[in-house]
Amino acid sequence: MAYLELRGLKKxxxxxxALEQLDLAVGAGEFLTLLGPSGCGKxxxxxxxxxxxxxxxxxxxxxxxxxxxxxxxxRNMGMVFQAYSLFPNMTAEENVMFGLRLRKVPQDEQKRxxxxxxDLIGLARARTRYPHQLSGGQQQRVALARALAIEPRVLLLxxxxxxxxxxxxxxxxxxxxxxxxxxxxxxxxxxxxxEEALSISDRIAVMSAGRIEQLGTASEIxxxxxxxxxxxxxxxxxxxxxxxxDGGESIVDCRGLQLRVTAVQGLPRRxxxxxxxxxxxxxxxxxxxxxxxxxxxVGQVTSHSFLGAITRIKIAAESGADLAADVQSARAGxxxxxxxxACRFAAESPSVLKLDDA
Amino acid sequence: xxxxxxxxxxxxxxxVLYFFIPLLATFEFSLRYFRGVYSVEAYRIVLADxxxxxxxxxxxxxxxxxxVMGIALVVPTAYWIQxxxxxxxxxxxxxxxxxxxxxxxxxVFGYLRIYNSSSILPLTGTERTTDVLLMASYxxxxxxxxxxxxxxxxxxxxxxxxxxxxxxxxxxxxxxxxRVILPNVRVGVLSGAFLTFxxxxxxxxxxxxxxxxxxxxxxxxxxxxxxYEPSALAIISxxxxxxxxxxxxxxxxxxxGQAAGAR
Amino acid sequence: xxQASRVTVAPSPGAPTVVSRVSWAWVGVVPFFAFALMFLxxxxxxxxxxxxxxxxxxxxxxxxxxxxxxxxxSSYLISIKVSAASAIGGALIGFFLAYAAISGxxxxxxxxxxxxxxxxxxxxxxxxLAFAFLATLGRTGLVTALLVNVFGFDIYxxxxxxxxxxxxxxxxxxxxxxxxxxxxxxxxxxxxxEWREAAANLGASxxxxxxxxxxxxxxxxxxxxxxLLFANAFGAVATAYALTGSSLNIVTIVLYAQIRGDVLHNPxxxxxxxxxxxxxxxxxxxAYIWLRGRSERWLR
Numbered sequence: 078m079a080y081l082e083l084r085g086l087k088k089x090x091x092x093x094x095a096l097e098q099l100d101l102a103v104g105a106g107e108f109l110t111l112l113g114p115s116g117c118g119k120x121x122x123x124x125x126x127x128x129x130x131x132x133x134x135x136x137x138x139x140x141x142x143x144x145x146x147x148x149x150x151x152r153n154m155g156m157v158f159q160a161y162s163l164f165p166n167m168t169a170e171e172n173v174m175f176g177l178r179l180r181k182v183p184q185d186e187q188k189r190x191x192x193x194x195x196d197l198i199g200l201a202r203a204r205t206r207y208p209h210q211l212s213g214g215q216q217q218r219v220a221l222a223r224a225l226a227i228e229p230r231v232l233l234l235x236x237x238x239x240x241x242x243x244x245x246x247x248x249x250x251x252x253x254x255x256x257x258x259x260x261x262x263x264x265x266x267x268x269x270x271x272e273e274a275l276s277i278s279d280r281i282a283v284m285s286a287g288r289i290e291q292l293g294t295a296s297e298i299x300x301x302x303x304x305x306x307x308x309x310x311x312x313x314x315x316x317x318x319x320x321x322x323d324g325g326e327s328i329v330d331c332r333g334l335q336l337r338v339t340a341v342q343g344l345p346r347r348x349x350x351x352x353x354x355x356x357x358x359x360x361x362x363x364x365x366x367x368x369x370x371x372x373x374x375v376g377q378v379t380s381h382s383f384l385g386a387i388t389r390i391k392i393a394a395e396s397g398a399d400l401a402a403d404v405q406s407a408r409a410g411x412x413x414x415x416x417x418x419a420c421r422f423a424a425e426s427p428s429v430l431k432l433d434d435a
Numbered sequence: 436x437x438x439x440x441x442x443x444x445x446x447x448x449x450x451v452l453y454f455f456i457p458l459l460a461t462f463e464f465s466l467r468y469f470r471g472v473y474s475v476e477a478y479r480i481v482l483a484d485x486x487x488x489x490x491x492x493x494x495x496x497x498x499x500x501x502x503v504m505g506i507a508l509v510v511p512t513a514y515w516i517q518x519x520x521x522x523x524x525x526x527x528x529x530x531x532x533x534x535x536x537x538x539x540x541x542x543v544f545g546y547l548r549i550y551n552s553s554s555i556l557p558l559t560g561t562e563r564t565t566d567v568l569l570m571a572s573y574x575x576x577x578x579x580x581x582x583x584x585x586x587x588x589x590x591x592x593x594x595x596x597x598x599x600x601x602x603x604x605x606x607x608x609x610x611x612x613x614r615v616i617l618p619n620v621r622v623g624v625l626s627g628a629f630l631t632f633x634x635x636x637x638x639x640x641x642x643x644x645x646x647x648x649x650x651x652x653x654x655x656x657x658x659x660x661x662x663y664e665p666s667a668l669a670i671i672s673x674x675x676x677x678x679x680x681x682x683x684x685x686x687x688x689x690x691x692g693q694a695a696g697a698r
Numbered sequence: 699x700x701q702a703s704r705v706t707v708a709p710s711p712g713a714p715t716v717v718s719r720v721s722w723a724w725v726g727v728v729p730f731f732a733f734a735l736m737f738l739x740x741x742x743x744x745x746x747x748x749x750x751x752x753x754x755x756x757x758x759x760x761x762x763x764x765x766x767x768x769x770x771x772s773s774y775l776i777s778i779k780v781s782a783a784s785a786i787g788g789a790l791i792g793f794f795l796a797y798a799a800i801s802g803x804x805x806x807x808x809x810x811x812x813x814x815x816x817x818x819x820x821x822x823x824x825x826x827l828a829f830a831f832l833a834t835l836g837r838t839g840l841v842t843a844l845l846v847n848v849f850g851f852d853i854y855x856x857x858x859x860x861x862x863x864x865x866x867x868x869x870x871x872x873x874x875x876x877x878x879x880x881x882x883x884x885x886x887x888x889x890x891x892e893w894r895e896a897a898a899n900l901g902a903s904x905x906x907x908x909x910x911x912x913x914x915x916x917x918x919x920x921x922x923x924x925x926l927l928f929a930n931a932f933g934a935v936a937t938a939y940a941l942t943g944s945s946l947n948i949v950t951i952v953l954y955a956q957i958r959g960d961v962l963h964n965p966x967x968x969x970x971x972x973x974x975x976x977x978x979x980x981x982x983x984x985a986y987i988w989l990r991g992r993s994e995r996w997l998r
Binding site for chain 3: 439440442443444446447450453454456457458459460461463464465507508509511512514515516520523527530532533534535536537538539540541542543544545546547548549571572574575608633634637638639640644651654655658665666668669672673676677680681683
């Protein structure tokens, strides 16, 4: 049985549909991320779980108890907000102790827990500072400690890193994950940053327009996107439209070019498909005026994007498609702008989405 | 959360009642001139009273003079502070806060002591000079608001660049002030102007103590002697104030606000 | 050949000299300072000094001591009571109104409407306001009549009188409440929604949120605004004059009578009255400014 379940959640704000039909099951101790662009409903879903919004329909079930109508203050969930949530009139220590004070936890137990938490977040020296004396990253660490102090059943995090500098973000997300794993707390995380989601989650639910487009592990989402939206949203993806020529031999016709793609195995002839292949899976060779080998896409290099170890090369294929290919920056000089190249990828690399006939 | 929303609506409702009932009552009272039937007789009497016309005219003229003098004082000062003398800003701001701290009655008491007939500058000696003194008092009353409006408007434009551009084109200081700066702070100036107008029209304390025939003392006199006309006057006075405040809202955000004037 | 020492050379193609630039600026602000001197600083200073002198110009504290003479002291007490009552009443009601409009979960149009009306209402004061309340709660007022006709309840029989301490306080609140709404709005804005939610999330009830978080944060602006309202009411005279006339002896009315010469007294007492007023309003405003500075730390 799932630890936390969202069943059939629907929520409208005036005439805007925030959540259309949300079903989600989170296992105990799991780190599950809701990933999507702004407006997709991920924050609304989180706030419903926290108790700050009431769903128009559907239920929230925690450990087999229906908590949909339970007030926020009785759910015993710890929430980390995006920013500004520390009480400014209390020191970091008092902030963390707040929940314990309310629960009338005995003083020595309070001290023990608070001490442990400050060690956990690495801010033992900053205990007596006020929030305005702490940096953004430190504030979020304290907010995390405050949420954990009450030993919540679920940890909710609403884009906790969005307001922080890039470097701090990477550091802090590792820490959050480390702490969560250590304590074994079930966590529901909301973000629009796909790199964040991919790096620290057990599972990711990619959302768009109020529904979940795909639920799976990071590699599943990345490697086998289930819908065009997921393919677009997570990482860069090359998209080639085509028609299945032979399901048995796995041949696809992409604008006149016959390609072997394992993923079309068993699909009917004439099935229109979207062939999705990652830039890192595309191999590029300079052609000059030479003859193109069979099964390759030929085109001209149009631009270079230096990304550090990798350079992303954009190619305008003769068939009309645009491709992106990643090459090691050291080799990128072999493909200056304007040169004619041939692109190929292994048959197993692409994933394929069926396109419904219009 | 639902209970608190009910409480909020209740608070708003009570607020609305407390705000509107006196206005309604005044209006209703003003219609009661003839026993048993509603009529606008009280308004007719008021508007026909030559004193009404005289005092309103006096106050309007005074208000306009106050506005002109206030702007003439404030705009160049705010401009120079912004442009060249930022160090003086705290001093100027303190000065503009003084009229809010020192009650009007205390100020006019001071004026009567300093500028009475036996002093170096006997402003209370003649009627015209007393008018000047009254105008100066009004400028003082309105100073905090006019300064704040104009200063806010000035901060929104790049005074330095505009001045330098005008100078490079050969403009002298008066040209810069009148043709470049003033038009660009029109919104702040207008807000200040309307607020000044509202303050002056209804002002009582200073006008009465300086014994000038302004609208405020006229209102009080009618109130002491008549039954229904005061209410009609009150409605007319409210309408005028509302018109000013409304125009302020139309022309500028954030300039309107705290109270001034006769209290 | 006599020559002026500080010479500015004939205009050269280039920037004017520093000397002339600075002096122009100072010339520009002289009118303002002259005005402030003549109509703000000198009168106030004169009153303060005059309050410390006797009729012959000798330094004395007699006037200040005379302030504690029973009639004068009682008028200060009445002023303080009326000002405090209308300030506290105005503060509480204004606070509830402002909070309801800003954080009370009401539709978005409520807040700007309240702000506009507060801007207008805070300027309803003086003689017209007195008339309005006479028309409402006077002996023949609309509400008085309504209560008699509909509920059979005569407030005047029950001891209420508009021309009294209670009536004046109620009338003052008409501009005190909107003033409070206007001053306090920024502070309430500063109460972040996240604090409320975080508190609830950690298990706090509404009462606990207010007790441990909202009130500790809000009390400086609340107190400061109340003090501002107090000073505001303390210096008011027109409303009182038109409503209660000289039947209610608040300080401003006493001073008004002094100035008018209605009561031929020691003029230096007038100075002392004014000095006492300046002290009280000055202290209140200073306290307000200090408290406002404190609150800005957390509520920006």
